[in-house]
Amino acid sequence: MIKKAGKFILLTILFSTGLLCKAQDNIIDQIIWVVGDEAILKSDVEKARQMMLSRGDRIEGDPYCLIPEQLAVQKLFLDQAKIDSIDVPAAEISRGVTRQENAVIGNLGSKEKAEEYLQASMSQLREEWREEIRNNYLVSEVKKKLVGKKGSLTPSEVRRYYSQLSQDSLPYIPTTVEVQIITNEPVVPLVEIDKVKERLRDFTNRVNNGESFSTLAIMYSEDGSAQNGGETGFNGRAQWVPEFANMAFSLNDPKKVSNIVETEYGFHIIQMIERRGDLINVRHILLKPKVPEPEFEKAMLRMDSLVKEIKQGKFTFEDATPYSYDKDTRSNNGLMVNRGENSNYGTPRFLKEELPPAVAIAVDKMQVGEVSAPFRMIVPEKGKEVVAIVKLRSRVEGHVANVSDDYQALKEIVEGRKQEEILRKWLQGKIKDTYIRIDDNWKNCDFQYSGWIKDNDGKIH
Structure with a gap:
């Protein structure tokens, strides 16, 4: 308790000066928010912004308003994780770091480009990702505990919700695609x-x-x-x-x-x-053995020949899938299955942003039944670069939801809204009861949650 109080007093003093000197490299940083006894630095916001861009995440609105609030919300959930004594399995962190590394390399093109863009070595980035993944896991577990069974709905509740919506407020179901894939790995000398x-x-x-x-x-x-x-x-x-x-x-x-x-x-x-x-x-x-560029060129030629033979009708795309190097799809006519943590999990349906970046680019302008030209891609999870071709099996264009065709999607939307309301109420109470200070230069934002800005007596403005 003494240590916590000392940290709180130190942060208050540092906040009043507006500056923080990092002793190890003598760089001046700035404390922009204080949440409880935790500080949010200007450099934290910039790192988060760069990371979101490197993954290809879409940033809706002003990042210098959005990101500090997200970090502040995270700190409130992490404080609750300490209270609840939630642990993070080491294996979960390791898998998360691998997924993160593969996503960044896949989006930016190579390890070297990722290091150049993020201005850090891959070992340094992995260390930062470990902390990010650990925190995300803790936040997720706290949310699950807070929502519990209160966020689930019965079929009658979903139908009742749908019947009460006006035509203008019906949910929009975005475009989804189903994709078949064949991969070929370059020969490693x-x-x-x-x-x-x-x-x-x-x-x-x-x-x-x-x-x-x-x-x-x-x-x-x-x-x-x-x-x-x-x-x-x-x-x-x-x-x-x-x-x-x-x-x-x-x-x-x-x-x-x-x-x-x-x-x-x-x-x-x-x-x-x-x-x-x-x-x-x-x-x-x-x-991992290094693959020389000439071997990738040979693999591209092999796949190009395969595409030509498929288009000439010598055999179908499906006939060739058993010879694919992708063991997860080759016994299923090459059909990709969505393994992301989203509403399409376990199905062959993907939103564009849920596909591996190279696959998303390939299918973007394709017609149903069309086979792509060969392209290179990083295999998610494995971090291995392969040559691939894809076939667009189906595309369901975005549409206004209806209860007969989109029941499951509606159920998830309604449950999501109910869960969001539960978490919003909890967060508003947490914000109200937590000491929060925001630098004057960072207050002019349209925040998602109310109550962040308080006077010196702790009263909410």
Whole structure:
């Protein structure tokens, strides 16, 4: 309690001066908001803006009004997460970092372009993403707890809601598409594979000679778990690809390093940390062989020939899908399934922004039944670049919702609104009861929530 009070007094003093000096690099920053005993810096806002742009996120409105409020709302939820003692699984963070890295690289084109645009090394970015992903997980868990079963609706409630809407206020269902895909991976030269294996054997020797596996993972691993020393957290066999799981569960000595194992992600060495029944916690180092540009050109030519033969009627797109390198779609005529955290989860329906960026660009102007030209893309989750072709299976144009065709979408819209109202009421109460100060230069905003601006006595304006 003393520490918290001291932090609060220090923030109040720093806020009154408007400046904060970062001792490690002597850069002057500015405190623009104080929420409880947490500060929001001007640099925090700028970092968030750059990250949103790098992912291709759409920013509605003035980012210098929108983002500080979002950060302030997050801090209120994080404070509740502390009260509720919510923990974040290490494996969840690792998976999130990998997804984030792949999304940014996929949107910006390459690791080098991402580092240049965000002005930080990939290892530094992973560390920042770890904190962001941890916070997002905590906020999500708090929201689930606050909403609980109160946000669910019965079919009769959905129909009643729909019947009470005027024609002008009916929800609009945006355009969705269904896409089939075939991918081809460029050949990785043996010399590149040998280079990776030689590096991994060197790491194994260094660990056996007393070096820390964790330190080597932080420095060299190309997996999202790198900043956690390669640690995955406790997982069962089903959470990993079979090759990795088989090797991990064969380990018994925490001091030993596994043989090199190849998976669809690249090449790994693994070290066991602890086993608990059917769960095991390991750390690993992942290296990915580099693919020379000429191999991508060859893959593009192979896929170009495939497209020509499909268009000539020698065989159909569906006939070729069993030979696709995408194991998740090749047994299903290449049909992509939406795995994003959204209303279309588990279906083949995608909004444009839910597709991998390169796929979204390819299908944007295509007609139903048309096959695209070959293009390069980063595979989500795996971070691997492949050559792909797609076929637009269907497109449902945006339309005003009706209860017979769009019941599930309506149900999710109504439930979402009900849940938003529950969370809004909670947030307004939290804002009212929390000490908040905003720099005068950041007050002239049309905030989503009321009550942010208070006088020195804590009264809301």
